[in-house]
Each structure stands twice: as C-alpha cells, then as structure tokens.
Amino acid sequence: MTTPVTTGRRRLLAVPAVLALALTAACSNSSSDGGGGGGGSASALTGDCAKYQAYAGHSGTKVSMYASILSPESDSLEKSWSEFTTCTGIKIVYEGSNDFESQLPVRVAGGNAPDLAIIPQPGLLAQMVKSGKVVKPPQQTVENENKWSPVWKQYGSVNGTFYAAPMSANMKSLVWYSPKAFKAAGYEVPKTWNDLVALSDKIARAGGEAKPWCGGIGSGTATGWPATDWLEEVVLGTYGGDVYDQWISHQVKFSDEKITTAMKTVGDWMQNPAWVNGGFGDVKTIATTTFQDAGTPILSNKCAMLQQASFYRAQWPKGTNIGPDGDVFAFHLPAVNPQVNTPVEGGGEFLAAFSDRPEVQAVQNYLSTSEWASSRVKTSPGWVSANQGVDKSLYTDPIDKLSAESLTDPAATFRFDASDLMPAAVGSGAEWKALTAWFAEGQSIQKTASDIDAAWPQ
Amino acid sequence: MPTDTRLAGPALHLADSLWQDAAIKFGNTAGAVLGFLGVLLAVFFAAGRATGRFSRPLAVVLMLGPAALLLVVGLVVPLLRTVYLSFYDADAAKFVGGKNYGWAATSSQIHDVLLNTLLWLVVAPVAATGLGLLLAMLVDRMRGQAIYKSLIFMPMAVSLVAASLIFKLLYESRGSGQNQVGLLSQLAVAVGWDDPPNWILSQPLNNFLLMSAMVWVQTGFAMVVLSAAIKAIPDEITEAARLDGATGVRLFLHVTVPMIRTTLVVVLTTIMIITLKAFDIVRTMTGGNFGTQVLANEMYSQSFEQYNTGRGSALAVILFLAVAPLVVYNIALLRKERATR
Numbered sequence: 168m169t170t171p172v173t174t175g176r177r178r179l180l181a182v183p184a185v186l187a188l189a190l191t192a193a194c195s196n197s198s199s200d201g202g203g204g205g206g207g208s209a210s211a212l213t214g215d216c217a218k219y220q221a222y223a224g225h226s227g228t229k230v231s232m233y234a235s236i237l238s239p240e241s242d243s244l245e246k247s248w249s250e251f252t253t254c255t256g257i258k259i260v261y262e263g264s265n266d267f268e269s270q271l272p273v274r275v276a277g278g279n280a281p282d283l284a285i286i287p288q289p290g291l292l293a294q295m296v297k298s299g300k301v302v303k304p305p306q307q308t309v310e311n312e313n314k315w316s317p318v319w320k321q322y323g324s325v326n327g328t329f330y331a332a333p334m335s336a337n338m339k340s341l342v343w344y345s346p347k348a349f350k351a352a353g354y355e356v357p358k359t360w361n362d363l364v365a366l367s368d369k370i371a372r373a374g375g376e377a378k379p380w381c382g383g384i385g386s387g388t389a390t391g392w393p394a395t396d397w398l399e400e401v402v403l404g405t406y407g408g409d410v411y412d413q414w415i416s417h418q419v420k421f422s423d424e425k426i427t428t429a430m431k432t433v434g435d436w437m438q439n440p441a442w443v444n445g446g447f448g449d450v451k452t453i454a455t456t457t458f459q460d461a462g463t464p465i466l467s468n469k470c471a472m473l474q475q476a477s478f479y480r481a482q483w484p485k486g487t488n489i490g491p492d493g494d495v496f497a498f499h500l501p502a503v504n505p506q507v508n509t510p511v512e513g514g515g516e517f518l519a520a521f522s523d524r525p526e527v528q529a530v531q532n533y534l535s536t537s538e539w540a541s542s543r544v545k546t547s548p549g550w551v552s553a554n555q556g557v558d559k560s561l562y563t564d565p566i567d568k569l570s571a572e573s574l575t576d577p578a579a580t581f582r583f584d585a586s587d588l589m590p591a592a593v594g595s596g597a598e599w600k601a602l603t604a605w606f607a608e609g610q611s612i613q614k615t616a617s618d619i620d621a622a623w624p625q
Numbered sequence: 626m627p628t629d630t631r632l633a634g635p636a637l638h639l640a641d642s643l644w645q646d647a648a649i650k651f652g653n654t655a656g657a658v659l660g661f662l663g664v665l666l667a668v669f670f671a672a673g674r675a676t677g678r679f680s681r682p683l684a685v686v687l688m689l690g691p692a693a694l695l696l697v698v699g700l701v702v703p704l705l706r707t708v709y710l711s712f713y714d715a716d717a718a719k720f721v722g723g724k725n726y727g728w729a730a731t732s733s734q735i736h737d738v739l740l741n742t743l744l745w746l747v748v749a750p751v752a753a754t755g756l757g758l759l760l761a762m763l764v765d766r767m768r769g770q771a772i773y774k775s776l777i778f779m780p781m782a783v784s785l786v787a788a789s790l791i792f793k794l795l796y797e798s799r800g801s802g803q804n805q806v807g808l809l810s811q812l813a814v815a816v817g818w819d820d821p822p823n824w825i826l827s828q829p830l831n832n833f834l835l836m837s838a839m840v841w842v843q844t845g846f847a848m849v850v851l852s853a854a855i856k857a858i859p860d861e862i863t864e865a866a867r868l869d870g871a872t873g874v875r876l877f878l879h880v881t882v883p884m885i886r887t888t889l890v891v892v893l894t895t896i897m898i899i900t901l902k903a904f905d906i907v908r909t910m911t912g913g914n915f916g917t918q919v920l921a922n923e924m925y926s927q928s929f930e931q932y933n934t935g936r937g938s939a940l941a942v943i944l945f946l947a948v949a950p951l952v953v954y955n956i957a958l959l960r961k962e963r964a965t966r
Contacts, residue, residue, distance in 0.1 A: 260646075269929040294932060297716060376802070388926060390912040448800020448823070454914070455798065455825050469803075592715075596931040603914045607826050624715070 216254035221307075222533055225526035226256025232530075233274070234285035234516075235267035240549065247543035251533055257526045275300050280521035283530065285334060287516045288587045289322050290594060295519060296325040302520045304535075305528040308332050311535035314555045316575070322583045323517050331517035332535040335543075336553040338570035339396055339476040339512045339584065341497040345465050346490075354471075360404070360503045370471050371441045378445030381470035382437055383456030384603060391599030393458045394606060395586040396512070397437055397474060401429045403510040404502040408580045415588045417623055421616040430605075430612045432503060437474075438606065445470025454607035465495060474500060476514075477551070477570045490565045497566060499573060509579040513570075514587065515553070553581075590624050597622030704945070711938035725939035735923070735940075741832060742901070742920040742947075749836045749843075750896035754889065756840065757847025762877070765852055774852070778845035785842060789909035792838040796824040796910075828916045835917055838906050843899065847892050854888035855881060887962045894955040901948050920944050 212220050236244060241263045252259055262281070264270055268291060274280055275298050286292045295301050304312075312320060312332045323331040342363075349356065354370070357363040367379035384393045403411045406425060413419040414426060421427075437443055437453065444452045446464020459482050464470035466487065473479075477497070480489060488494045502510050520531055533539050537556025544550060544557060548564035553574040562568040573579055586594035597619045605615040668687055675683045714721050729735045764773045780788060797807030801820040805811040813821035825831050858881065866880045882889070904921035911917045913926065920940060928937025 272932070294716075386912070388908055388912040388922070388930060390914050444800075446803065448798065448803055451823055451826055452798065452800060455823055591931045592933060596926065600914065607915050 212254055215250070218538070219251055219254040219533075222251070222255045222257070222529040225529055228256070228524075228526040229258045229260055230283060230524075230527050230530045231260045231262070231281045232283040232285070233262050233264070233267065233271065233281035235264065235287060236285065237263045237265065243547040243550070244543065247546045248530075248533070248539065250542070251539070255529065257529060259530060271295070272298075275521065282520065282522045282524070282527045284519050284521065285516050286331060286519050287514065289325075289517070289583060290587055290589070290591055292323070292331055292517055292519055293325045294591075296328075296330055300521050301330050302523045303328065303330060304332060304520060304531055305523075307532040308528075308535045311532065311537075314537055315553050316555075316577065316581060318581055318583075319515070319553065322515065322588075331519040332531070333515045333553065334518050334534060334540075336515040336551050336570075336574045337477050337513055338551070338573055339514065340400055340500045340510060340573070341475065341477055341479075341566075341569075342500050343462055343465060343473045343475055343479060343495055343497045344471060345468070345494060346492055346496050347494060348465075348468050348471065356498045357501060359501045359505060363501055367436075367439075367442050367472075376469050377471055378442060378469070379471045380437065380439075380443045381445040381447060381456075381461055381464050381473050382443060382453045383447075383458045383461030384453055384606060385455060385457040389595070389599060390454075391601075391603040392586065393461075393475070394433075394437075394453075394602040395594075395598050396476070396584070397433050398426075398429060398602070399512050399582075399585045400474065400500055400510070401432045401436075401503055402426065402585070403512055403580065403582050404500070404507055405429055405432065405504045407504075407507045407510070408582055411582050411585065415585050417589075421619045422613070427612050427616055430616065434612065451607055451609075454603055462495075477566055480564075480566050481549070497569065499569070507580060509573065509576060511573050511576070511579045511581045512584060513574060513581060514584045592622050592624050593619060707938045707941050707945075710934050711942050712935075714935050715933040717934050721935065725935045726943075728936060729939055729943060734918075737916060738918045738920055738923045741916070741918060744832055745836060745839075745900050745903070745919055746897055746947075748833065749839045749900045750893050752836070753840045753843035753896050754847045754851075754893045756844045757892070758851050758889070760844065760848045761852035761855055762881075764848070765855065774845075774849060778849055780842045781845045783842065785838070785903060785905040786909050788838045788842050789835075789906045792834070792841070793825075793910050796834055798823040798825070825911060826915050831911070831915055831917055835906055835910055838910070839900060839903060843896050847896065850888060850892050851885060854885040858884045887958055891955060891958055891962075894951050894958075898948055898951050898955070901944065901951075920947075 211217075212223050234241070241261060245259070245261055248259060251257075268288075271284055271286070271291070272294065275295060280300055284295075286295070292301075309329060309332075312323070312329070315333055319333050319336075320329055323329055323333055344356070348354075352370075352373075354366060355362075357366050370377060370379040382393065382397075384391050386392055399411075402414060402425075405428075410419055410425060414423075419425055438450050440450055443450055444456065446467065446469035447453075447456050458475070458479075462470075462473040462475065462479060462482060463484075465473060466484075483489060483495055490496055499509070499511075502508075518531060518534055520527055537552075537554045540552035540554045540557045541561055544552060544561045544567075548562070548567055551562070551567050551570045551574060553571075555575055557571070557575075559568065559571055559575070562571055574581065586598055588594065589598070601610075601615045601618040604610045604618075605612070672684055672687045710717050711725055712720060712722060714724075760777060764770050764777070767773060783791075794806075795808045796810075797805075798810050798821065799805050799807075805814055805821075807824070809824060810821045824834055862884065863876070863880060866876055871880060902921055904919065904925055907913055907917055907919050907922045908925070913919070913922045921944060924937050924940035924944060927933045927940060
C-alpha cells in the first residue's frame with residue numbers, strides 16, 4: 168500500500184513549498200490588482216467590484232481547492248470566479264486530480280486536507296464527515312442553498328446535518344436519438360412509456376439494420392454502472408420517490424418484489440433480443456461495449472435510441488451537430504408509470520469545507536450564490552445548476568437547457584443516483600458486478616438480487 | 626485582445642496566477658533538488674572529516690542510512706500498517722480480529738478470485754518462459770538474430786495497460802450481422818466460422834486470453850535472459866556431449882537445460898512475481914468481470930472503490946504471503962549462482 172509513501176513525500180516537499188509560497192505571496196501582494204479592490208482589510212470595494220463587498224476583508228489570503236475536474240473544464244471554473252478573486256484578493260489555489268476519489272480520503276487521513284473539496288458522490292461526503300474533519304458551512308451558505316429544491320439539502324447532509332452545498336447538477340433521465348433519422352422515418356418522440364414501447368416495437372418490426380436500442384455498460388473497473396442507472400430510472404419511474412428512498416436505505420431490498428419487478432421491466436427493455444444491441448450484436452455485447460462507444464451506431468442509423476446521462480454529449484465525435492434538428496439530440500425518458508410526476512434522476516457536485524477560516528467561508532458563500540452559478544453558466548457550456556436563481560436564457564447549449572428545465576421544474580420528482588447513495592460495498596461493488604453478470608452471463612434476476620443484498624454491510 | 630475591458634482584469638489575473646503556479650512548482654522542484662544536494666554534501670563532508678575509531682562505523686551508517694530509512698518509511702511501515710489494518714473494520718475504526726480473513730476464506734467470490742490467481746500463477750509464467758526458451762534456441766541459430774531479438778523484446782517496452790488495450794481490440798466482437806472489428810473474430814470469419822463467440826465473455830477461455838497479453842509482454846524478457854545463459858555454456862561441454870553422441874532433443878534436455886537451470890528458475894519466478902502483482906491487465910480488459918477477477922485487482926477494488934480498508938488490507942497481506950516465498954527463493958538462487966561464479 169502506497170499511502171504512507173505519498174504523504175511522506177508530500178511532507179518533504181512541503182518545506183520548500185512553504186518557502187516558495189511565502190516568497191510569491193509577498194511578491195503578489197506588492198503588485199496592484201487589476202480589478203481595483205483588494206486593498207486594506209476593511210476598505211470598501213468600488214465600481215465593478217462593489218458587488219463583492221460581502222466577501223471583502225480577506226485580501227492576500229489563499230484557499231486551496233481539490234476536485235476531480237480537470238482542464239479544460241477546470242479552466243472554465245477558474246475563469247468563472249476570477250473576478251471574485253481579483254476583487255476580494257482571495258486566491259483560490261485549484262488542484263484537479265484523476266484520482267480524486269481515492270486520494271481525498273488519503274489526504275484527509277494524512278492531515279493534508281484541502282480547504283475545500285468538490286465531492287461528486289454523497290457517499291464520499293458521508294465518509295469524509297465520518298472522519299470528523301468536515302466543517303459545517305456558514306449561515307450564508309445555508310441560506311443561499313435554499314434556492315435549490317429541498318431534496319438537494321438532503322443530499323448535501325449526513326445524518327440530518329447539512330454539510331455541503333451543491334455546485335452543479337446533471338441529468339441522467341435522457342434518451343439520445345437522431346432527430347434527422349426520426350424525421351426521415353416519420354417517428355415521433357415518445358411522451359409516455361407506452362409510446363416508447365410502441366415505437367421500439369415499430370422500429371424492431373421495420374426490419375433492416377436498425378434496432379431500437381443500443382447500450383454499453385463497460386467502464387473498466389466501474390463496469391456495470393450504466394445498468395444501475397437503467398434500474399434506477401425504472402424504479403423511480405414506476406414507484407416514485409418514496410420507494411426509491413426506501414430502496415436506498417435498504418428498507419426495500421433488491422429481492423423485494425417491487426425491485427425484481429423493476430428488474431424485469433429493465434430486462435424486457437434492454438435485454439430484449441429484438442430491441443438490442445443495435446450496431447453491436449446480441450444482448451451480451453452490452454457487457455463488452457464501453458459506455459463511451461455505445462451511442463456511435465446512432466450516427467450510422469444502426470441504432471435508434473440510447474439511454475445515457477447529459478454528460479454523454481462529450482462522447483459524440485467532433486463536428487456532430489447536437490440540437491433539436493441536428494444529428495443527435497435527447498428527450499426526457501418518460502415515466503414507466505404515468506402516475507409518477509416527471510421523474511428526474513441525476514447527480515451533482517457538492518462543496519465541502521475542511522477549514523472554517525473566514526476566507527474559506529467567503530469562498531463557500533460566494534460559490535453557493537446564484538450569481539456565481541450564472542457566471543459559471545455564462546463562461547462555457549457543459550455546466551448546469553439547479554439553482555432557481557439562474558436565468559435559463561443563459562444556457563446556450565440545447566442539452567444544458569433541456570437538463571436545466573427538468574432539474575429546476577418544481578413539479579418534477581428529482582432523485583439522486585441511487586448507487587452513489589448506497590454503501591460503497593453495494594453501489595460501487597456488488598451492484599455493478601451482479602448487474603454485469605446479469606447482462607453477460609444471463610444470470611437469473613433472483614440470484615442477481617440476492618447477491619447484491621448479501622453484500623449490504625450489516 | 627479582449628474587447629470587454631471588464632474581463633481583461635480577471636483574464637490577465639488568471640494568466641498571472643498560472644505563471645505563479647508554474648513558478649511555485651518550479652521553485653518546489655529546484656528547492657527539493659538543492660536541499661537534497663545540500664544534505665548529501667553535508668553528510669559526505671562529515672564522513673570525510675571523521676577519523677580514528679569511529680570512521681568505519683560512521684561510514685557504514687552514512688552509506689546505509691538513507692537506503693535503510695527509505696526502506697523503513699516506504700516498505701516496512703506500510704507493511705506493518707497494512708497488517709494492522711487487516712484486523713480492523715472497513716473504516717479502520719473497530720478491531721474485528723480475523724473477520725476479514727474469515728471473509729476471504731469463506732466467500733465464494735474470493736474462492737473464484739484465488740482460483741483464477743493460481744491459474745495465472747501457473748500458466749502465464751510457464752508459457753512465457755517456455756516460449757522464451759524455444760525462441761532463444763531458434764533465434765540463436767538464425768542470421769540477423771539481433772533484429773529478431775529486438776522485435777520479440779519490444780513488447781517489454783509497452784506498458785501492461787497499453788498491451789491490454791491492444792489485446793482488448795484483438796478480442797473485440799460484433800454480432801453475426803455486423804462487420805467484425807476485432808482481429809480474432811475477423812480471422813474466425815475468414816476461415817468460415819460465421820458466428821464466432823464473444824471471446825471476452827467465453828469462460829474459462831477468457832482467462833487464457835487475458836494471460837496472452839502477459840505472455841506477449843514477458844516472452845521477450847525470458848528469451849533475452851535465457852539466450853545469454855545458453856551462450857554462456859562452455860563450448861567444451863556441448864562438444865563433449867556431441868562426441869558422446871548426444872544430439873537434438875537429448876542434447877537440449879540433458880545438457881542445455883541443466884546448465885541453465887538456475888537462470889531458468891530465476892526467470893520463471895520473476896515472471897511469477899510480476900504475474901501475482903498484475904492487476905492492470907484484468908482491470909483494463911474486463912474490470913474483473915466475467916469470471917476473470919484476480920487477487921491484486923480485487924484488493925484494489927475493495928480498498929479504493931468500496932472503501933473497505935480492512936478487507937483490502939487482508940487481501941494485500943494474503944498476496945504478500947503468496948509472493949514472499951517466491952522472492953526469498955529467487956534471492957537465494959541468485960546468491961548461490963553468484964557464489965558459484
């Protein structure tokens with residue numbers, strides 16, 4: 168295990184780092200800031216900087232931030248708060264890492280926690296809170312968070328205590344399709360589950376090369392996660408939020424009739440030999456196709472539809488026209504049971520603090536405002552906030568706009584990705600493995616369900 | 626030039642902070658290197674000044690010290706801590722005794738993992754060494770052997786992850802109606818097998834398909850080392866054997882192999898150790914699904930994906946116990962060989 172080695176090396180490096188930091192900090196303080204503010208601790212900010220008055224008084228301080236977001240996405244983040252940092256003089260030292268999920272616990276355990284961390288899974292947040300190092304957010308952040316629909320507060324909370332405000336939201340309940348192909352064949356975008364089933368049958372009967380659905384659950388060690396999404400969509404769309412929540416807390420087990428029925432619905436859909444796997448082969452190829460490749464047959468008309476999250480937009484080749492009349496676009500996956508109000512399954516990222524220094528809290532406060540969210544949305548596409556204060560006309564990308572509309576819809580039933588909320592032994596272990604075996608080896612629903620239940624920590 | 630002057634400030638600031646970050650990182654590196662050199666100089670200076678009774682012990686301590694320190698910090702402490710953690714629960718908070726080992730011994734999932742690991746341990750090193758020996762014998766007799774050797778040795782330069790990606794593409798499978806993408810499937814179609822299986826899903830064949838990647842990478846290493854050993858056999862011995870009437874297979878089995886036995890075993894155990902630790906191939910090609918999981922990958926999954934440090938550490942200890950005898954045997958053999966030379 169390499170843990171102590173890494174921390175040991177980091178400590179060795181820390182000495183020259185501190186020296187260098189001190190030197191550069193001294194240098195940067197002497198130069199005047201372009202934004203005009205950032206002077207003495209209590210001086211009033213003027214001009215364009217006036218709106219940052221609430222965060223003033225911490226000039227010359229540094230706040231470290233650690234996250235899984237890499238360049239170029241992280242450049243957009245830094246750009247979105249650059250005016251804030253210029254005006255307030257608080258420098259945000261951002262560090263992105265591929266190994267964020269495994270390194271954050273290591274850093275926190277080694278006493279080397281960042282001031283702030285952008286955590287994409289509530290499960291990881293809960294684990295960090297258990298370590299006792301996460302600091303509760305300031306009052307202003309708690310108030311700012313109220314602009315998100317109430318269910319989000321629960322996902323930023325651990326055991327009923329609110330710890331981390333959401334920064335971004337993404338939507339999983341989407342079906343990717345080709346508007347051009349649909350138009351050419353005269354297909355309508357389905358509005359209900361029955362329409363969806365009828366359309367799939369119609370495409371399957373039409374013969375030819377095209378199958379109605381394609382899918383891929385391959386993703387290295389995380390193989391299986393797209394299958395967990397399919398099950399989650401069906402559970403949420405069949406029974407609504409309450410059963411979904413009970414399922415997450417294991418009050419409703421996987422072997423419960425409700426969940427096995429949902430698995431049967433998934434089986435009739437994504438394991439239907441007449442419906443899948445367009446462009447790849449039989450049902451089993453779903454297990455060996457990577458989720459990144461899964462949608463490519465849509466472009467060659469070998470597959471009509473793919474259920475994947477909004478972030479799948481990044482997988483389309485360069486030059487693909489994404490939009491309501493383009494090569495590809497997405498529609499909202501309809502609820503299996505029409506009684507359930509617009510089910511939206513999604514994910515999000517949360518800002519957790521490991522320090523309560525005033526400048527850290529100032530950053531936390533700013534990043535929870537709708538002003539910052541708007542600034543980030545304006546910077547570049549690919550970022551959606553469920554903050555009600557963000558003007559939806561700011562979204563330039565059609566997928567972002569579609570996601571934002573569903574995510575901020577007060578009537579929608581929003582729920583977080585269930586596997587992210589279950590214990591890691593299940594949500595990042597047994598469920599992936601068992602559902603993969605279900606697809607790859609034709610394992611029975613009963614065995615698949617009982618295997619997952621058996622892995623639930625006692 | 627940015628036309629919006631309000632943006633100019635922040636944009637400049639951003640560029641500024643990037644330079645600053647780069648400067649800090651450069652400063653870190655330079656500081657670390659200078660610091661290291663400084664410490665070395667001080668140490669050697671002190672060692673040079675020491676005279677008399679203490680000079681020899683001091684020299685020993687100074688020379689051995691850094692290496693020993695790094696070994697303790699980088700190997701011994703983590704090892705002890707891993708053993709310690711293996712007796713605790715998932716969050717390293719509660720002592721659970723041998724529960725994690727009990728889980729490893731009784732769970733059917735781990736049984737499959739251990740079985741696969743054993744299969745890897747036996748098949749991959751034997752195949753790589755055997756193939757390497759065969760190639761060493763054949764290539765040594767060919768003209769332009771340096772070129773062939775370089776070509777066969779080349780995969781050693783490829784990382785296991787890259788090799789796995791290559792083999793994954795080889796095994797890629799499409800349904801009977803589609804154009805095949807993978808080489809293996811296409812070859813099968815070319816010889817008239819219309820609907821070849823999805824290779825990576827075909828148990829237990831898939832385990833061997835994964836091992837091929839390891840064999841492909843390690844054969845070159847085995848060949849080069851064994852070829853050198855074969856060439857080191859004194860000509861008198863082979864000649865004497867020939868005069869006694871030994872040829873071909875007999876010469877190979879009764880003279881060549883016994884003469885290079887030590888090297889053969891070292892090569893075999895070295896590849897065994899690499900095999901036991903290999904998790905990149907499984908991780909890249911199947912993620913441990915379809916009945917191909919091995920110990921090293923399961924350990925990673927338990928520790929860093931399911932955040933169960935207890936179980937992960939227990940598996941690490943089991944893996945360590947499996948590798949340790951091989952390492953010891955390997956070192957003992959190397960020493961014996963050095964002593965005879």
